[in-house]
Amino acid sequence: MRLGVLTGGGDCPGLNAVIRAVVRRGIRAHGMEFVGIQDGWRGLLDDATQPLGIAETTGILPRGGTILGSSGANPYRFEDGPAKVVATLERHGLDGLVAIGGEGTLGAAARLAEEGLKVVGVPKTIDNDVGGTDVTVGFHTAVQVATDAIDRLHSTAESHDRVMLVEVMGRNAGWIAVYAGMAGGADAILIPEQPFDLDAGCDHLRHRHASRSSFSIVVVAEGAVPKEGTLELPEPPVDENGFPRLGGVAYQLAPEIEKRTGFQTRVTILGHVQRGGSPVAFDRVLGTRFGIAAADLAAAGGWGRMVARKAQDIGDVTLAEAVAQRNLLPPELYREAEVFFG
Amino acid sequence: MRIGILTGGGDVPGLNASIKAATNRAVGDGHEVVGIRRGWAGLLELDPGDPETVRTHTVALDPDVVRTIDRTGGTILHTSRTNPAKVRASDEPDFLKAGRVDDEARDHTPHVMKVLDHLGIDALIPIGGDDTLSFALRLHDEGVPVVAVPKTMDNDVHGTDYCIGFSTAVTRTVIFIHQLRTSAGSHERLAVVEVFGRYSGETSLVSAYLSGMDRAIISEVPFDVEKLATFLMDDKRKNPSRYAMTTISEGAHFVGGEMVMGGNADAYGHRKLGGIGAQTGEALKEITGEGIIYQQIGYLMRSGQPDSLDLMVAINYAVMAADLLLEGTHGRLVALRNGSYVNVPLEVVRQGVKRADVDALYDVDEYRPKIRHVDGKPMFLY
Numbered sequence: 009m010r011l012g013v014l015t016g017g018g019d020c021p022g023l024n025a026v027i028r029a030v031v032r033r034g035i036r037a038h039g040m041e042f043v044g045i046q047d048g049w050r051g052l053l054d055d056a057t058q059p060l061g062i063a064e065t066t067g068i069l070p071r072g073g074t075i076l077g078s079s080g081a082n083p084y085r086f087e088d089g090p091a092k093v094v095a096t097l098e099r100h101g102l103d104g105l106v107a108i109g110g111e112g113t114l115g116a117a118a119r120l121a122e123e124g125l126k127v128v129g130v131p132k133t134i135d136n137d138v139g140g141t142d143v144t145v146g147f148h149t150a151v152q153v154a155t156d157a158i159d160r161l162h163s164t165a166e167s168h169d170r171v172m173l174v175e176v177m178g179r180n181a182g183w184i185a186v187y188a189g190m191a192g193g194a195d196a197i198l199i200p201e202q203p204f205d206l207d208a209g210c211d212h213l214r215h216r217h218a219s220r221s222s223f224s225i226v227v228v229a230e231g232a233v234p235k236e237g238t239l240e241l242p243e244p245p246v247d248e249n250g251f252p253r254l255g256g257v258a259y260q261l262a263p264e265i266e267k268r269t270g271f272q273t274r275v276t277i278l279g280h281v282q283r284g285g286s287p288v289a290f291d292r293v294l295g296t297r298f299g300i301a302a303a304d305l306a307a308a309g310g311w312g313r314m315v316a317r318k319a320q321d322i323g324d325v326t327l328a329e330a331v332a333q334r335n336l337l338p339p340e341l342y343r344e345a346e347v348f349f350g
Numbered sequence: 351m352r353i354g355i356l357t358g359g360g361d362v363p364g365l366n367a368s369i370k371a372a373t374n375r376a377v378g379d380g381h382e383v384v385g386i387r388r389g390w391a392g393l394l395e396l397d398p399g400d401p402e403t404v405r406t407h408t409v410a411l412d413p414d415v416v417r418t419i420d421r422t423g424g425t426i427l428h429t430s431r432t433n434p435a436k437v438r439a440s441d442e443p444d445f446l447k448a449g450r451v452d453d454e455a456r457d458h459t460p461h462v463m464k465v466l467d468h469l470g471i472d473a474l475i476p477i478g479g480d481d482t483l484s485f486a487l488r489l490h491d492e493g494v495p496v497v498a499v500p501k502t503m504d505n506d507v508h509g510t511d512y513c514i515g516f517s518t519a520v521t522r523t524v525i526f527i528h529q530l531r532t533s534a535g536s537h538e539r540l541a542v543v544e545v546f547g548r549y550s551g552e553t554s555l556v557s558a559y560l561s562g563m564d565r566a567i568i569s570e571v572p573f574d575v576e577k578l579a580t581f582l583m584d585d586k587r588k589n590p591s592r593y594a595m596t597t598i599s600e601g602a603h604f605v606g607g608e609m610v611m612g613g614n615a616d617a618y619g620h621r622k623l624g625g626i627g628a629q630t631g632e633a634l635k636e637i638t639g640e641g642i643i644y645q646q647i648g649y650l651m652r653s654g655q656p657d658s659l660d661l662m663v664a665i666n667y668a669v670m671a672a673d674l675l676l677e678g679t680h681g682r683l684v685a686l687r688n689g690s691y692v693n694v695p696l697e698v699v700r701q702g703v704k705r706a707d708v709d710a711l712y713d714v715d716e717y718r719p720k721i722r723h724v725d726g727k728p729m730f731l732y
Contacts, residue, residue, distance in 0.1 A: 015536075018533075019532060019537060072529070072533075073535050073536040074536050077535075157653075161649060161650070162424075163363070163424025163653050163654055164361050164423070164424055164652060166428070167357075167361035168361060168428070168429060172649070274649065275648075276648055276649045276650060279645045280533045280541075280643050283533055284531065284532045
């Protein structure tokens with residue numbers, strides 16, 4: 009079987025781990041061949057490809073970004089886009105496609121799959137907002153970067169007795185904000201899913217400053233919105249794909265918080281550093297396991313499907329169960345690790 | 351002897367290491383150390399007639415109190431930008447207002463002298479940048495024994511080659527630049543990385559030099575954004591990963607333009623109306639049609655733990671300051687010159703301004719660091 013591999017949408021740490029695992033597993037377990045598609049769907053629209061084998065995927069595991077390049081190009085926004093995609097796949101003798109991406113890339117993949125394209129998906133986005141899976145590649149690295157930043161910003165906020173607004177990515181979902189905020193001990197967290205009431209939030213800050221502490225850290229997701237009727241914020245501009253260009257809500261909130269509390273308020277926007285750099289161990293392992301699963305899924309003909317992981321819930325067990333037997337590494341997981349031995 | 355120690359201006363990593371080292375040095379010799387909270391504001395807002403303000407504005411420092419503080423950034427004493435020689439009504443404590451109605455800046459130096467006397471402070475170690483140290487000099491003129499320690503991540507205190515905080519600021523910036531490379535490369539974009547550095551471009555210049563940036567725009571040298579666009583497009587073409595990056599000082603300005611100060615400007619508009627980095631990004635996008643990544647490093651340059659060089663300098667400066675006071679020398683600024691620890695007259699801080707050495711370190715035509723003839727230069731190149 010010959011497969012194309014593409015990465016679409018915003019780059020994020022762990023993409024190279026997926027690419028490496030798909031290729032190794034595909035070649036070693038299924039005798040597959042691979043073609044690298046450059047810059048997401050654009051590579052299929054423009055027929056831009058690169059060789060992709062063991063040699064090309066050696067040494068890329070710890071590297072951020074994607075060796076294949078990426079773009080936000082969507083085949084359905086180009087004239088005859090879907091037809092061009094099919095034509096390019098045929099030209100290269102490809103039997104199927106592994107599409108690694110977020111909602112945009114996977115949205116196009118889902119539509120193409122409905123029209124008969126043989127494609128399997130791998131979810132990646134630092135925002136962690138792809139449905140059907142509890143976690144996406146890149147999320148945990150972004151959380152680590154944001155947590156490190158929050159840890160550090162404590163010293164500046166405290167030294168100056170200030171409120172520090174830390175704006176993190178998260179267009180529609182507050183995953184990064186809540187995880188990094190919980191990990192970093194944020195004093196308030198504003199997210200898109202829970203419209204905020206700034207007056208109530210400022211009451212919290214005032215109370216905190218009056219009773220315990222002279223500074224606060226507030227984590228704001230870029231897509232956070234005020235409760236209707238509580239605060240007027242201008243509409244963000246839209247980009248070429250019609251998505252609002254977010255980023256900067258913290259700059260709007262800072263003067264409002266200063267006005268309400270009298271506390272000096274400063275802004276740090278983490279921006280692209282959240283998705284750059286080397287993936288944390290979790291994303292390397294997740295990307296690797298997703299990659300193995302995607303190669304296996306393609307080999308089994310599971311077209312139109314996406315690999316996913318379910319592991320969100322905290323439950324409870326009896327103490328007796330906990331001590332009855334040690335939790336040892338499942339043999340299947342060791343076999344996944346073995347894919348890369350030798 | 352009873353020594354007062356305070357930190358003023360923006361926080362930098364290493365202040366706590368200085369506080370600890372000075373405390374241990376002085377207490378070890380049988381002296382007392384008093385930490386003054388929130389910089390000069392601690393002395394301005396302290397009312398000798400109100401013991402509560404003494405409690406809230408000072409803290410007794412001894413080896414137990416400072417034992418673990420050097421492990422974190424910032425300053426346990428907190429900081430402020432207050433200058434007691436120029437106090438506006440809004441910053442004046444009520445007990446000093448005495449019925450005033452105007453908002454003229456007033457000089458409360460006599461009050462500060464009274465407070466020092468009340469606290470029984472014989473000598474002061476102020477740690478700060480230009481502004482903080484200008485009032486240190488004022489107290490020196492009034493006869494207060496002072497040995498000052500220079501800190502600013504911009505590295506722009508006149509009279510010393512090195513200020514506490516600079517190394518960590520550069521270390522952090524280099525790390526973030528390398529992290530941004532993967533995004534810039536994956537999307538084949540032009541990246542503009544804005545760094546703190548209002549009047550001095552050293553953070554931009556040295557970070558660019560150490561991280562191998564394509565270009566560096568610095569506060570000292572006005573730049574032509576069309577020319578920068580041409581350079582970056584050329585850099586991008588030559589880069590096998592098809593991207594290009596430049597650093598830019600927050601205090602940089604276009605040829606013929608004014609310094610653009612960003613801030614809490616109206617937000618979604620801040621990309622256009624904001625700081626010079628955002629404006630440069632917008633201009634580059636318009637000129638080249640390329641995708642742009644604009645990233646401010648901002649507070650992350652000076653938040654958190656110091657790197658080892660800042661620890662080294664912070665500790666040595668503090669030990670030297672305590673040494674000088676204990677041997678009866680004052681009116682001095684501890685400093686690094688040509689790679690050596692020295693002390694110089696405190697007056698130097700107002701005798702000039704310190705800027706990046708453009709002639710020696712920067713190519714004004716190519717907009718990038720140009721460092722030659724390293725042989726014989728001190729470790730930090732200046």
